[in-house]
Amino acid sequence: MNFLKISFSLAVFFILMTGCTKEEKKNIVNDIKLETNAHQSVYFKALEKYFYSNQPDTTLTEYDVWIKRDPSDSLRKGFVWVDNHYRPYNMVYEKGTFYLTIPPKKTTVPYPNNKEDFISSIDWIDTFLKPEGFTELVSKNNAVIKNIEFKGEPCAGIEIKLPKGKDGRETTQTFIINKKNLFPVYAKLVVKDKGITYTNELDFYDVIFDDVNLDGLKERQKRIIASNPLDPEGGESDVAYEERMLHPGVSAPFFEGKYYGTDKTFKLEDHIGKGVILVDFWYTHCPPCVRAMPALSELYTKYKDKGLKIYGLNSVDNQPRSMDNLNKFLKKRKLSYEVILTQPEVDQAYKIKAYPSMYIIDKKGKVSFVEVGYDKEKFKKVIEHIEKLINE
Structure with a gap:
């Protein structure tokens, strides 16, 4: 069947x-x-x-x-083992600790008291x-x-x-x-x-x-952890944050927002199929978010003629008491890409747990790549993935 x-x-x-x-x-x-x-x-x-x-x-x-x-x-009150055949990964709970093993990343993330x-x-x-x-x-x-x-x-x-x-x-x-x-x-x-x-x-x-067969499962767990060692940062590691987010292959949730500066309505669905899309979840008081902006501007300028779209999504500063600060912040920076003001439910739909968080969405509207945080090495992976999608 x-x-x-x-x-x-x-x-x-x-x-x-x-x-x-x-x-x-x-x-x-x-x-x-x-x-x-x-x-x-x-x-x-x-x-x-x-x-x-x-x-x-x-x-x-x-x-x-x-x-x-x-x-x-x-x-x-028990031992639990779950194999997920989509990712693939396996989840094990034993004596108060949840173990998430991710074979493609050769790591196991422990979550105490989960x-x-x-x-x-x-x-x-x-x-x-x-x-x-x-x-x-x-x-x-x-x-x-x-x-x-x-x-x-x-x-x-x-x-x-x-x-x-x-x-x-x-x-x-x-x-x-x-x-x-x-x-x-x-x-x-x-x-x-x-x-x-x-x-x-x-x-x-x-x-x-x-x-x-509990003994058999525990022996299997030992072998898996030997091949996928425990991440010392546990649930606070970048890998852990990424695993809580939407996974590659799922449809990117549609959402609406307002273009910063014009107040015109933005709808993600209007842009699906017209090129590769990168959405960056950020806010003004996030140092790595700010450090990512010049790199994102440079990336958009380089590939916009090949269909790349970059949107900076901000729900944190999208409130009356923060707008003055947001205006001053963006006035000091010449971004080449659009900022979209959104509501918190957009962050929730995309399972955002840390900032900045970036999703690359392919021409079919599927999540293709996920990255949490920003540094030059991480952003190299973002660039490589975008170049791959653009050239397909």
């Missing part, structure tokens, strides 16, 4: 059957907790799909997941280790639970609407639970924020309980 061709459309795969009584809802959630706690380990495959409402493309990623309970672990999701908030990993948390989530948010049929199997559909955030963000989680093994076959996360909807879907398959 080619899982990359699986459709995630709920309309195709399940039919709402009957609503559940209050007692039935309680029983279903309690049964999930009891059945989950009855197993010491689980292995499953997952196929992830995510996209934005203003984006025509989607990204698919396959995962292998191994989970083994460990009551002595105070943070997550509580972040492995795949997404609907990946069921922490739910398997601590099912009481899922029970509480369902109870606190008055989840809608219905008996449904999904791919010909009797299932329970659980929809959880989380409280609206202070910024107006709306989040809904949906789980389709197979009634035979009380494990999800499908999950969906929908986040609505400032007019843009982010959707994340997971298909679960090949589920096997109580057959995880």
